[in-house]
Amino acid sequence: MSIIARNVTKRFGAFTALDDVTIEVATGSLTALLGPSGSGKSTLLRVIAGLDTPDTGTVEIGGSDATRLPPQRRDVGFVFQHYAPFKHMTVARNVAFGLSIRKRPKAEIRGRVQELLELVHLEKFADRYPAQLSGGQRQRMALARALAVEPRVLLLDEPFGALDAQVRKELRIWLRRLHDDLHVTTVIVTHDQEEAMEVADEVVVMSDGTVAQVGAPQDIYDNPVNDWVMTFLGPVTNLKGALIRPHDLVLSADSTAESIPATVVGVTRLGFETRIALTYEGQELWAQVTSEVADQLGLAPGSTVYVRHRGPVMQVTS
C-alpha cells in the first residue's frame, strides 16, 4: 500500500507545523521521516494516521483518498513513542484489542495473539500487565498490537525514543528484520539520523515544516542538497570555507599535492577511531581517522601534519 500526502499544511495557532508538504511512500518500503524537534515529522505522521486533520492537502492510502476518513477506518497501525499501553489490560488483551473490536471469533483471536507474541518474543508475558514490563518489552507489545489487525500501513512515532541506547540499537535491527519478513509499508519518525540511515530504504529529511531532501540513506549522506542537511546527517568540519566530512580528510606526515599544513591541537582516541583537532590559518577543524592510522602517524599536540581532502571539494549553496 503506497501512501501519498499532497500539499499538506497544518497550523497550531500561530505555529505552522507543516507547510505545503508533499511526500510519496512506496508500497512495501520502510521510509524514515527524519528531522529535529519541531520539523513537523510527527505531525505529518499523525495526519497520515488521521489523528490530526490537516488545514489543507490530501492523504491517499493504497490509491484511495483517505483525507476524510477517521483513524478507525484508515486501517493503519500506529505505534506511539510512549507505547500508549492499555494499562488496565494484560499484554494478551492489549494485543487482542483490535481483533476484539472487529468481533473476530475467540479462537481466531487467541491464535493470532499467540502468533504475534511469539513474533515479538513476549509469549511468556501474555498475562502480565504493561506496568510489569520493561520499556523495550512494552514497545514490542505495542508493535504486536498494531500488527494484529494486519494494517495496510504501519506508522511508528519515535518508537525507540524513550529507550536506553543499547535497547534502541537492538530494537532497530529487529525492526528492520521484521519489516523484511512482513513487507508492510512502514513509516518511522525519528530525530536520530543514525537510526534513519541504518533502518530505512528511503529517508525524508524535514526541517521547519518542509521537506529538505528525499533519497536513499547513502545518497543523501553523500550528496546533501544544502549545508543544513549535510550538518544534520553527519559530522562536518570546515576546510577553506567549505563543509567537509571529517572522515574524508587524509592526513600524512609529508606534504602532498593539494595538502595544507595544519597544527595538531589535540588527539582523542575513541576505540576504533581517533579524532584529531587541528588548526589551519587560525581556523579550527577536525579529522576522523582510524586509530591504526593515527598510531602510524604518531601525532602529538603542536606537531604539523599535512591534510588534504579525499575527493572533490563540495561547493554548496546554503
Add this chain to the structure above:
Amino acid sequence: MAETPTAARWSIRVVVLGYLLVLLVLPLALVVRRTFAHGISPVFDALTTSAAAHAFQITATVAGVAVVANTIFGVGVALLLVRHRFPGRRLLDAVIDLPVAVSPVVVGLALTLIYGSREPIGGWLTRNGLQIIFSLPGMVLATIFVGMPLVVRAVAPVLEEIGDEQEQAAYTLGASAWQTFRRITLPSIRGALAYGVVLALARSLGEYGAVAVVSGRIVGQTQTITLFVEERFDNFDQSAAYSAAFALAVVAVLSLVIARRIRPAGGTA
C-alpha cells in the same frame, strides 16, 4: 486528539449544566433574590440586632480558637507523619481522617457524654469552674473535632514533596530544631498552610449540627450564626434567617475563591 462527536458532547453538556442549574445555581440565585426582596436596609437591620451581633461575635471567637488549635495540631502532626517513622504511624494517619466520617450530631453526643455536667469528667470540670457543654468551650471542642484533618491534609503532601534536604542542610550549618522549623520549614509550607487555614476557617464558621447539640443554643450566649439562621427561621423571622444565610453564603463563596487562588500546585483539592 480524540474528539467527542458534537451530538454526544452537546447532550452531555446540556444534562450536566441542567443538573447544576437546578441543584446549585437556581436555589442560590433565589436566596439572593429573597434576601434582598425588600432592599438592602432590612438586611442590614436584621444583621445588626443585638442577637445577630452576639451571634457574629460568638462565631468569630469559637471559629478563631478552633482554627488556631487545629493549625498548630495540623502542622505538628503533618511533620510527625512525614518526617518520622514510628510504630502506629499508619494508624495515626487513618485516625486523622476519622472526623470526616462522623455525623455532626454524633460529634455533639460524643462530647456531651464525656464533658456534660452529669458525667464524671465533665461534672468535675464544672464543679471546678470550667463548664464545657452548653458553653463556649464545648462549642470550641466540637468545631475543633470537625475541622481536624483539614490543615494536616493540606500541609502533609507539600512537606512530603519538598523533602527534608533543606532542613538537613540547616542542621549541618548549626541551626537548632526550632530555628530550622521557623526559618526553613515554615516558609516552605506557607502556601499549603494558608490553604489549610482557609479551609478550616470556612468549615469552622459553617458548622451547624455538632454545635447545635453541644451549645444548648442559648440565644445571645451560645448561638452561632448558623444556629441563628435556624432559630430565626423557626420563629418565622424569615428576613433575619435569609440575611444571615446570605452572609454565610458570601463567606463560603469568598473562601472558595481565595482557597482556589492559593491552592498549592499538586496539592489536595
Add this chain to the structure above:
Amino acid sequence: MVRRRQWGAPLGLGLALIYLSLIVLIPLGAVVWKSQSGGFSEFWNSLTSAQSWAALKLTIYSSLIVAAINLVMGTLIAWVLVRDRFPGAGIVDVLIDLPFALPTIVAGLVLLALYGPNSPVHVNIAYAKIGVVAALLFVTLPFVVRTVQPVLAELDTEMEEAAASLGASQWATARRIILPNLLPAMLAGTALAFARAVSEFGSTVLISGNLPFKTEVAAVNIFNQIETDNTLGAAALSTALLVIALVVMLLLEVVRRWVARHG
C-alpha cells in the same frame, strides 16, 4: 543530627495523641460504650424501635439512591469540566465546591426556598422523601466530581488514540478504555458521597420537616433523642452510623490497594 531532636518527636507525638484522645477518641468511645451500657439487648431494642429503625432505613435507602445518582452525574460533570471547553467553565469548576463550603443549614434554607411551599417555580418537594434526596444530592455534589476529575485529567489520551487507530469507535473507546481507568476513582467518590449522605443533618432539617416515619433521617432522630434525654437510644443509632462509616472507609481502602496493584 538525630540526637538533637530525639526528645522532640516523641513529645510531639505524645501531645498529638493527647489532643486526639481528649477530643476525638475518648468521646467517640463513650458513644459506643453508652450504646451497650444496658447490654446488647437494650442496644438492639433501641436501634430497632419503630421510629429509629424507620429513620435508619430511610437514611440508608436515600443515601444509596443519592450515591448511585452521584456515580453517574459526578462522572459526567467531571467529564465536562475536563474535556469540554465552554465559556464559564472556570466558574462552574469553582462552584462545584460550594456544597463543601456552605454551612449545611444554609444549604437547607436554599433548597427550601426554591423547592418548598413558597417555590416560585411551583415545585414543592418539602415534607416528602424526595426532599430528603434533594438535600443529600446537594451536599454530596462535589464528591465524585473531585475524585474523578484529576484522574480524567491525567488520563493518557494516547490510549484513546491507540484505540481509535485499532478501529474502536468513540463509544467503544469510552466503554473499554476510559471507563475502566476511571472506575476506581468513581467508586471512591461514590463511597465518600454515601458516607456523607448517611451522616447528613443540617440540610435535611428544614426541607424534610422531620416527619417521623416519613422524612426523619437518622441524624435528626439522634438529635431528637438527645434533646429528650434518651441518650442510650441516641448512642445506639450513632453507633450504627459509625459502623456504617467504618465499613465504607474499609471498602475505600480495599479499592485503593487494588488500584495500587494494577496501577
